[in-house]
Amino acid sequence: MLELNDLYIGYHNASVAGPVEEKLNKGELVCLLGPNGTGKSTLLKTIAGLIDPIEGKIIYDGTNFSQIKPRLKARILSVVLTESLVIGNFTASEIVELGRYPYTGWWGGKKETDVQIAKNSLKQTRITHLANKPIAEMSDGEKQKVMIARALAQDTDYILLDEPTSHLDLPSKIEIMTLLKELAHNWNKSVLVSTHDINLAIQAADKFWLINSKGEFFSGVNEDLIINGHLNQCFDLEEKKFNFLSGKISLPVQVEEDIILKGSGPIYSWTKHALERIGYKVSKKSDIVVDVDDAGQWIVSYEKREEQLHSISDLLDHLHQVTKK
Amino acid sequence: MVSDNHTSFLFLSGRFFFLILILIALFNINLLVGSVFIPFSELWNALAGDGGSAYEKIIYLFRIPKAITALLAGSALSVCGLLMQSLFRNPLAGPSVLGITSGSSIGVALVLLGSGYSASNYIINQIDIDLSFLIFIAASAGAAFIMAIILIIASKIQDNIVLLLVGIMIGNITLSVISIWQYFARPEQIQDFLFWTLGSLSGVSNEKLILMLVVVVSLVILVYLFSNQLNVMLTGKNYATSMGLNYKTNRFIIILFTSLLTGVVTGFCGPIGFVGIAVPHIARSVFNTSNHKILIPATVILGSIILLFCDLIAHLPGSQYILPINAVTALIGSPIVIWVIIRNKNIHKAF
Numbered sequence: 001m002l003e004l005n006d007l008y009i010g011y012h013n014a015s016v017a018g019p020v021e022e023k024l025n026k027g028e029l030v031c032l033l034g035p036n037g038t039g040k041s042t043l044l045k046t047i048a049g050l051i052d053p054i055e056g057k058i059i060y061d062g063t064n065f066s067q068i069k070p071r072l073k074a075r076i077l078s079v080v081l082t083e084s085l086v087i088g089n090f091t092a093s094e095i096v097e098l099g100r101y102p103y104t105g106w107w108g109g110k111k112e113t114d115v116q117i118a119k120n121s122l123k124q125t126r127i128t129h130l131a132n133k134p135i136a137e138m139s140d141g142e143k144q145k146v147m148i149a150r151a152l153a154q155d156t157d158y159i160l161l162d163e164p165t166s167h168l169d170l171p172s173k174i175e176i177m178t179l180l181k182e183l184a185h186n187w188n189k190s191v192l193v194s195t196h197d198i199n200l201a202i203q204a205a206d207k208f209w210l211i212n213s214k215g216e217f218f219s220g221v222n223e224d225l226i227i228n229g230h231l232n233q234c235f236d237l238e239e240k241k242f243n244f245l246s247g248k249i250s251l252p253v254q255v256e257e258d259i260i261l262k263g264s265g266p267i268y269s270w271t272k273h274a275l276e277r278i279g280y281k282v283s284k285k286s287d288i289v290v291d292v293d294d295a296g297q298w299i300v301s302y303e304k305r306e307e308q309l310h311s312i313s314d315l316l317d318h319l320h321q322v323t324k325k
Numbered sequence: 326m327v328s329d330n331h332t333s334f335l336f337l338s339g340r341f342f343f344l345i346l347i348l349i350a351l352f353n354i355n356l357l358v359g360s361v362f363i364p365f366s367e368l369w370n371a372l373a374g375d376g377g378s379a380y381e382k383i384i385y386l387f388r389i390p391k392a393i394t395a396l397l398a399g400s401a402l403s404v405c406g407l408l409m410q411s412l413f414r415n416p417l418a419g420p421s422v423l424g425i426t427s428g429s430s431i432g433v434a435l436v437l438l439g440s441g442y443s444a445s446n447y448i449i450n451q452i453d454i455d456l457s458f459l460i461f462i463a464a465s466a467g468a469a470f471i472m473a474i475i476l477i478i479a480s481k482i483q484d485n486i487v488l489l490l491v492g493i494m495i496g497n498i499t500l501s502v503i504s505i506w507q508y509f510a511r512p513e514q515i516q517d518f519l520f521w522t523l524g525s526l527s528g529v530s531n532e533k534l535i536l537m538l539v540v541v542v543s544l545v546i547l548v549y550l551f552s553n554q555l556n557v558m559l560t561g562k563n564y565a566t567s568m569g570l571n572y573k574t575n576r577f578i579i580i581l582f583t584s585l586l587t588g589v590v591t592g593f594c595g596p597i598g599f600v601g602i603a604v605p606h607i608a609r610s611v612f613n614t615s616n617h618k619i620l621i622p623a624t625v626i627l628g629s630i631i632l633l634f635c636d637l638i639a640h641l642p643g644s645q646y647i648l649p650i651n652a653v654t655a656l657i658g659s660p661i662v663i664w665v666i667i668r669n670k671n672i673h674k675a676f
Contacts, residue, residue: 050563074569081563089615090559101557102569108553134613154568 001025002047002065002077002158002190007056009039009046015054016042017215024192026157029184031201031222032194034211035235040194041082043211044160047192048079074102077158078151082166085135085143092138092146093131096121099153121152125179141172148179159183161193165200173197177204198235202226202247210234257323258283263292271298274312280319288323290315337619340611344626351633355392356384358642363388387527394529395632397541398594399604401586403628404545406601407608407620408583411555412576413489419602420587422489423475423580424496425468426598427503429591430522432467434503436460437518438510460521461533464592465585471495472584476577523649524595526636533593540589545625548582551575552617559615597632597651599658604628607661631657 001023008018017039024030024047032040045051047058049066058065060076068076078099085095099121100114110118122128125145135143144164151159161180165173177197181204184191192209195201201208201222208225210218212234218225225231232242242249259280261272271292272282291299298309302322309315357363363371363380371381405420412418420426436459478491507515529537554575557565566572590597608623609615635653 045563048567050566070566070571071569074567077567079563079567083561083563085560089609089613094616095560098557098560098568101553104553106550106553108556 001061003059004047005057005059007046007058008054009042009051010054011042011051013054015215017211017217018054019056020217022209022217022219024158024190026190027184027188028206029181029191029193029204030207030209030219031205032192032209032211033196033198033201033231033234035213036196038211038213039215040211041162044079044162044192044194045081048077048160049073050079071102074154074156076156077160078154078156080144080147080151080159080161080164082162085147090135091132092127092135092142092149093118093122095135095146096149096153099150099155102154117155118153121149124152124183125149126175140167141169141176144168144172144176148176152183156189158190158192161191163194163196165195165197173200177201180204198231199248253277253279255279255281257281257288258286260284260286260289261292262289263294265294267294267296268292271312271315274316278316278319288319337612341622341626344611344623344630348626348630348633351630351637352392352396355395355633355637356388358637359383359388359640360645360647362643390529390531390534391527391636392633393534394526394537394594395636396629397537398526398590398597399600399628399630399632400545400625401541401590401628402597402601403604403608403624403631404548404621405583405586406603407605407617407624408548408555408579409601410605411559411617412579412583413486414559414561415486415489416606417602418489419599420583421496421596421598421601423492423583424471424494424499425475425584425587426591426596427496427499428467428469428471429464429588430467430503430596431470431499432463432465433460433521433592434506434518435467436463437521438503438506438514461536461589461592465588468584468588468591471499472580476580521595522651524597524651524654526594526632526650529593537589537593541586544582544586544589545621549618549621551578551582552621555579555617556615595651597654599654599662600628600631600635603658603661604631607631 003023004020006018007020008015009020010016010018020043032043034040042051046053049058052066060068065073097110097114097118100110100118101108104110104114119128122131125148127142127145127149130138130142130146133142135146138146144167148161148164151161164180165176168176177200180191180193183189184206205222208218208220208222208231210225210230212218213236218230218234220228220230222231226247231237237249238252253276256279259275259282261268261275261282263271271290275282275290287302289301291301293299296310298312298315300307300309300315300318300322305322307318309318353368356368357365361383363383367378367380368384371378371384402420406418409418409420409422410416413422474495475488475492478488482488482491507518510518554570557568557570558572558575558579560568562572604624604627605620608620608627611627612619612623614620632650632654635650635657638657639648639650639653641648
């Protein structure tokens with residue numbers, strides 16, 4: 001177990017956040033959230049021992065983590081950072097094999113087990129097909145996965161990742177979060193990941209760590225932090241933007257008019273989506289009635305006139321005309 | 326293990342074999358070609374040692390020491406370039422960038438320009454020591470002096486790019502100190518110093534050659550023993566530390582090796598530019614790798630080849646003139662760097 005004891009973090013003796021009083025447990029995926037510049041990266045680097053804490057200690061199984069020898073430390077904790085790699089001529093498997101550094105001798109000669117572990121790491125991150133591809137020819141998402149695979153090859157109980165999903169497209173974000181969840185739940189690792197994807201974090205994390213703009217630290221189960229308002233307060237989210245029921249953050253829309261919407265299925269929900277986007281609120285009392293049928297037809301009744309429409313585009317145009325919005 | 330063409334045993338040994346053939350050929354050509362052409366048959370006679378012909382004297386006294394000097398200087402400077410580029414993770418780093426070559430220059434200036442003052446004059450005239458040996462000592466001391474300054478700054482500054490800029494600035498300060506010095510020196514002294522700054526491979530005679538051989542060979546072997554650490558260092562300070570590498574210690578060792586290698590070569594041969602920065606790039610594109618276990622022997626061989634080739638051109642075969650080696654390395658080195666950048670579109674890919 002890795003315990004953070006009354007930890008204050010920062011650079012050049014100036015504390016940016018603290019006190020942090022928490023522990024990392026095996027088998028848990030923890031998401032570290034907070035606005036930009038609150039010290040998420042600093043916290044990760046401090047735990048990893050890359051930066052000294054301003055105050056406080058990190059305790060690993062009863063001993064001060066900073067006093068453990070570098071090679072032994074590297075067998076306990078691995079990191080994936082935001083810094084970019086400049087080693088274009090290394091292939092994925094060469095990078096991943098570097099993760100075996102704390103286990104191999106001076107010359108870095110690899111035994112069969114080392115090679116096998118590196119191979120398994122590539123397999124776990126689903127990038128076996130990239131094994132011989134040079135880093136320079138990879139996309140950002142592929143590079144990110146290579147660095148995660150390298151951390152896996154380091155075979156540590158604790159993995160810290162600094163915004164591994166930034167710069168990635170949505171499917172890759174989901175894929176990486178799923179992988180991290182798997183690592184925690186199926187492989188009993190302790191995964192701490194900083195991210196800006198609140199929506200994704202709410203779904204994936206077992207626990208949240210929050211740092212707000214004042215540098216205060218909160219932690220707890222995602223849902224608890226939403227209910228007690230800590231998440232909202234941390235990001236200065238108003239109720240309008242943060243949907244309590246779905247747990248989603250949405251763009252602010254000024255509601256101007258009520259509308260009645262009838263129907264079912266996906267066409268119904270997407271119609272609702274479109275109406276809400278342009279400022280309608282679906283309710284039970286209104287002069288405007290939109291009837292959706294499964295065949296993809298929209299019937300609008302307004303002031304005793306009825307109009308049949310065949311796409312959401314036409315529907316929105318029609319509503320715009322009749323209500324002169 | 327890795328079944329890819331680019332790193333297969335056959336690919337590697339094939340390329341190394343080919344390069345060694347070129348190296349042997351160039352070494353032999355360098356023995357034959359110069360202001361006097363030596364027929365190939367005479368080379369065999371001379372090496373077999375029958376008869377004290379004029380050819381034999383030329384080969385043993387001039388051509389072989391010069392070719393071996395080229396071999397040593399070329400490999401040492403190239404390895405320095407590789408070390409600096411890996412340490413700073415900057416493809417434009419070279420041994421001269423940290424100001425270490427300039428440090429050597431200060432040492433040499435101290436001897437050549439300072440001899441105008443009575444005290445230094447006394448030392449050079451009265452003490453029975455070869456002037457160029459004194460220059461070597463001064464050059465190494467100068468390199469070590471700048472290295473000490475850089476190391477003090479490096480312990481305070483964690484950022485490699487900032488350290489690189491500091492190195493450039495220290496190099497500038499050193500050069501301006503030398504310029505001021507030159508301004509007050511006597512014309513003959515300036516001429517001596519200018520000749521040294523042009524670089525030469527022919528000033529290294531027997532005992533000095535043995536010293537240079539021992540220093541360069543042992544340092545290159547030591548550097549090779551750090552291949553694994555260098556590979557990990559390529560991922561950057563934070564990643565390397567997180568993988569259990571003692572970054573500060575390893576960085577100190579790399580800077581130390583670089584300073585000693587630069588000092589030795591610069592002291593004996595003058596400040597030879599562009600070999601250090603160009604050769605690692607050629608090695609990377611020939612072998613398609615960033616792995617130091619391959620790159621270090623590759624830069625040794627390629628550095629030797631490049632400097633032997635430059636020396637061949639410097640002698641303008643058939644003429645009585647010899648061009649300064651520094652001019653030739655710049656003339657050949659710079660287009661190579663440009664070619665590497667263009668070929669890879671992006672210098673980071675070359676890295």
